[in-house]
Amino acid sequence: MDSTQFGEALSNSLSSSSILILAALGLAITFGVMRVINMAHGDMMMLGAYTAYVVTDRRMLPRALNHLLGLIGIDADIDLNIFVAIPASFLVVGFVGYLLEVCLIQFLYDRPLDTLLATWGVGLIMQQSINLTFGANLVPMHLPEMLQGTPEILQGTAFAIPSLRLFIVGVTLFCLFGVYWWFFQTMSGLKIRAVVQNREMAAALGVSTRQVDSITFAFASGLAGVAGCILAHLYNTKYNMGGDYVVDAFTVVILGGMGQLAGAAGGGAAIGTGNSFIEKLLSVFTKMDSPAAMAKFFILVLVVGFLLVRPSGLFATKERSYD
Amino acid sequence: MLAIENLSVSYGETKILRNVSMEIRAGQVVCLLGRNGVGKTTLLKSIMGLLRPQAGRIQLDGSDITFASPDVRARHGIGYVPQGREIFPQLTVLENLQIGLLNVDSDHQPILDEVFGYFPALQSLLSRKGGFLSGGQQQQLAIARALVMRPMFLILDEPTEGIQPNVITLIGEVLENLKKRGNLAILLVEQYLDFATQLADICYVMEKGAIVLHGAMGELDPTVIKPYLAF
Ligand SMILES: Nc1ncnc2c1ncn2[C@@H]1O[C@H](COP(=O)(O)OP(=O)(O)OP(=O)(O)O)[C@@H](O)[C@H]1O
Ligand SMILES: [Mg+2]
Numbered sequence: 001m002d003s004t005q006f007g008e009a010l011s012n013s014l015s016s017s018s019i020l021i022l023a024a025l026g027l028a029i030t031f032g033v034m035r036v037i038n039m040a041h042g043d044m045m046m047l048g049a050y051t052a053y054v055v056t057d058r059r060m061l062p063r064a065l066n067h068l069l070g071l072i073g074i075d076a077d078i079d080l081n082i083f084v085a086i087p088a089s090f091l092v093v094g095f096v097g098y099l100l101e102v103c104l105i106q107f108l109y110d111r112p113l114d115t116l117l118a119t120w121g122v123g124l125i126m127q128q129s130i131n132l133t134f135g136a137n138l139v140p141m142h143l144p145e146m147l148q149g150t151p152e153i154l155q156g157t158a159f160a161i162p163s164l165r166l167f168i169v170g171v172t173l174f175c176l177f178g179v180y181w182w183f184f185q186t187m188s189g190l191k192i193r194a195v196v197q198n199r200e201m202a203a204a205l206g207v208s209t210r211q212v213d214s215i216t217f218a219f220a221s222g223l224a225g226v227a228g229c230i231l232a233h234l235y236n237t238k239y240n241m242g243g244d245y246v247v248d249a250f251t252v253v254i255l256g257g258m259g260q261l262a263g264a265a266g267g268g269a270a271i272g273t274g275n276s277f278i279e280k281l282l283s284v285f286t287k288m289d290s291p292a293a294m295a296k297f298f299i300l301v302l303v304v305g306f307l308l309v310r311p312s313g314l315f316a317t318k319e320r321s322y323d
Numbered sequence: 324m325l326a327i328e329n330l331s332v333s334y335g336e337t338k339i340l341r342n343v344s345m346e347i348r349a350g351q352v353v354c355l356l357g358r359n360g361v362g363k364t365t366l367l368k369s370i371m372g373l374l375r376p377q378a379g380r381i382q383l384d385g386s387d388i389t390f391a392s393p394d395v396r397a398r399h400g401i402g403y404v405p406q407g408r409e410i411f412p413q414l415t416v417l418e419n420l421q422i423g424l425l426n427v428d429s430d431h432q433p434i435l436d437e438v439f440g441y442f443p444a445l446q447s448l449l450s451r452k453g454g455f456l457s458g459g460q461q462q463q464l465a466i467a468r469a470l471v472m473r474p475m476f477l478i479l480d481e482p483t484e485g486i487q488p489n490v491i492t493l494i495g496e497v498l499e500n501l502k503k504r505g506n507l508a509i510l511l512v513e514q515y516l517d518f519a520t521q522l523a524d525i526c527y528v529m530e531k532g533a534i535v536l537h538g539a540m541g542e543l544d545p546t547v548i549k550p551y552l553a554f
Contacts, residue, residue, distance in 0.1 A: 190414070193413065203373070204397055206398050207394055
């Protein structure tokens with residue numbers, strides 16, 4: 001593997017790790033706080049991708065805004081890009097998640113199988129409504145100039161990582177740090193941790209578990225939206241993309257240890273990096289047709305092997321029992 | 324203060340509480356006695372809103388709270404010290420207390436100082452994780468955590484269970500002190516009769532989910548109560 005190939009594998013691993021971490025972080029939060037397995041999480045990512053489309057495509061929101069401004073006599077040429085699309089996806093998909101929790105999931109706590117089926121059904125509904133409204137496929141969104149190409153100082157080195165991928169890593173680190181800060185440094189995070197550890201007792205001490213549940217679910221959905229928004233800037237995306245990603249995200253969550261935040265980060269980085277490098281090695285050394293599928297298979301075997309040795313995953317909680 | 328009328332509670336198909344009625348006035352200490360498994364914890368959880376009754380009513384300070392959620396009841400002034408203490412194991416002692424303080428608007432420090440006055444041992448453990456405390460320390464924390472909420476009605480579920488004698492004495496003194504202040508109502512579940520008789524004004528005895536005896540502590544003959552406690 002020469003240095004160009006190493007650089008390619010490295011930059012792939014950074015972006016795919018980032019997406020996996022963001023997707024798995026949301027799942028880990030909903031599982032950790034509510035013990036809910038959200039099958040619509042991948043479809044939340046899809047919604048994030050389509051939000052990116054609506055926000056950044058010149059024929060959609062920018063045109064509507066320009067038209068509106070034209071009506072009041074301002075000749076504007078607004079062009080929205082990824083910097084607006086990421087917060088927009090977070091808010092839009094977070095709001096959808098909030099509605100989903102308030103209208104449906106709150107009635108299904110303590111019924112894990114029903115939640116599984118209901119969220120799966122909601123996912124299908126989202127897919128078809130998006131398919132009918134906006135079409136089945138999206139081409140990658142356009143990028144602002146500053147995110148095109150590779151930073152000059154990295155050009156020609158083994159670390160020739162495109163600016164976009166560096167930006168994605170930055171967004172992911174920002175989200176990770178934000179979640180950490182929220183959970184461990186704020187009073188509302190303290191409520192969440194109390195609910196995770198002992199829901200009944202937290203309620204008996206005056207913590208509104210309804211509020212904690214709906215806000216964390218909305219936030220986790222918002223993170224999926226960010227992951228989807230990023231995907232929409234990297235690859236072609238489609239209305240039924242969720243299925244692929246939800247499986248990957250679950251693999252990360254299980255590898256990391258169910259409901260563990262650090263696990264989502266560690267597991268996402270491990271799987272994302274492993275996947276990209278194995279894929280590159282396979283394509284360089286074996287010239288096989290579908291190195292991506294083969295790499296995925298290898299990763300799955302490794303994860304299963306690891307879980308046989310350590311069933312609780314990378315980060316298992318160690319705590320002394322009460323008595 | 325608290326009035327329970329004909330409360331019936333089930334776990335699934337099994338009926339645990341049958342037509343339980345009880346009244347607790349401000350400043351009173353009421354104790355509830357009964358053998359293992361008669362439904363004492365079930366009654367306290369129903370008062371706290373952690374279980375839904377099939378029938379009956381619960382009123383607190385004149386308002387009906389039968390279907391209010393636990394957090395609403397807590398903010399309404401019920402403090403709960405559960406059986407088994409239920410300390411948040413991964414939160415520090417201070418964080419456990421802060422959960423109790425979340426709904427308190429006034430300055431927190433004097434409130435904390437007051438509970439440290441009751442339980443001085445806690446003050447040196449503030450940064451220790453709750454799960455690493457001994458049983459007696461956890462029990463003190465559980466009571467302190469309920470007290471910082473400034474409840475008007477305090478529920479304690481077997482606070483002496485599995486606790487060494489000197490901590491039992493300390494808890495007894497704290498409850499005695501709280502009683503002297505006169506505005507707090509206390510419902511105490513106990514199997515340790517001597518501890519209960521020292522504190523309580525009124526005593527209820529439960530058997531198979533129903534109240535079988537009740538009256539002023541001084542008027543109830545211990546030899547009548549004892550058969551309901553023996554195993
Ligand atoms: N979660 C539950 N599901 C089903 N039955 C339960 C549950 N919790 C308690 N029970 C049953 O309800 C009955 C009353 O239990 P409860 O905990 O109220 O008793 P208790 O009087 O507090 O006993 P102890 O003195 O041992 O604490 C018992 O027969 C118990 O087996
Ligand atoms: Mg009990």
